[in-house]
Amino acid sequence: MAISELQVGLIGAGGVVVVGIFAFNKWQERKHRKQMDALVSVEPLGNDSSGRASSDRLEPVIGGDAPVRAQPSAQDVRDASARRVSPMLPPDVDERADWGVRIEAIKPVVAGRLCQAATEQLDGIAKPLRWFGFSDSDNRWDAIDVHSAASYHWVCVALQLVDRRGAATDADVTRLAAGLQRLCDNFMAIPSLPAKGDALEQAAELDRLCAGVDIQIGVNVVARDHAFAGSKLRGLAEAAGLELLGDGCFHARNELGVTQFVLSNLEPVLFEADAMRTLTTQGVTLTLDVPRVADGVRVFERMMSFAQQLADGLNGAVVDDNRAPFGDKAVGLIRAQIDQYQGQMVEQGIAPGSSLALRLFS
Secondary structure, eight states, rough: OOHHHHHHHHHHHHHHHHHHHHHHHHHHHHHHHHHHHHHOOSSOOOTTTSOBSSSEEEEOOTTTTOOOOOOOOOOHHHHHHHSSSSOOOOOOOOOOOTTEEEEEEEEEHHHHHHHHHHHHHTTTTTTTTEEEEEEEETEEEEEEETTTOOOOEEEEEEEEETTTTTTTOOOHHHHHHHHHHHHHHTTEEEOOOOOOOHHHHHHHHHHHHHHHHEEEEEEEEEESSEEEEEEHHHHHHTTOOOOEEESSEEEEETTTEEEEEEEEESSSSSGGGTTTTEEEEEEEEEEEEESSSSSSHHHHHHHHHHHHHHHHHHHHHEEESSBOOOOHHHHHHHHHHHHHHHHHHHHTTOOOTSSHHHHHHH
């Protein structure tokens, strides 16, 4: 079929249009590449024009003279953290009992703001959480909370895996990990989440150990003929150095303020300072929490000595839970038991009465 001059002209015009579109696209691509080159042709992250370290990056505005501050990207966070040495976990974090997560950010974060935001993101986590911030100038970890005003590049949160309620579960750790990821997204930070499988297995083993040595020794002092008067009871307790605290019990504490044993009412009424004058009771109980005290045998002997002082001063008798009198044989058996259980704790690297023991048995 013959092609007319009109058809030839249309074909030629179409070719020109196609070539024009292709050329326009190439021009746009080249223009865009030049703009991107201008964006990255600034000083490298971490240095300004004078060579001083800087955590901010300046980017020029296309078509303008004044540079603007760019928001750090996730890659910026990774690049900046690569130039900093990752600190070890805080010394107060025990990998047997804690799941420690380090958090790193390109710009220092205010500890109080981070902890406050964490209370919202991590609400509902049953196990205790502790927070630390790494001081670059002092090369140490500081305990932080919602009131902390200092800023840190590195933060660590430690989930306690074991307490008297048992060991943490996979669901507990998974919930924490998800909450931390949301928290870090808000602060342009990256959490370094350790493997949870081994931690949970160790926690379960530690929980079994703790259950095997978790004992409390109780001694009762009961009235013989007349109920004990609260005012006289308080006088004897305070003379022996015990202090009435907000939990309604008298506490015998060491020089560091750590409770050694407690004196509570045998009846279901708490001791209150204002009510001691009119209070009467048929008996009191002295309790020693074995894992939470150092040198448990010595503390037990002090408790028994005080129990006898109460019995003599109040005309009472020292008895066990079955109201049977405490004899020398029973006292000897309890001494041996305390020594045995605290020895097992020491063998496992958990000193009775230590900060770790106080956390595990809480």
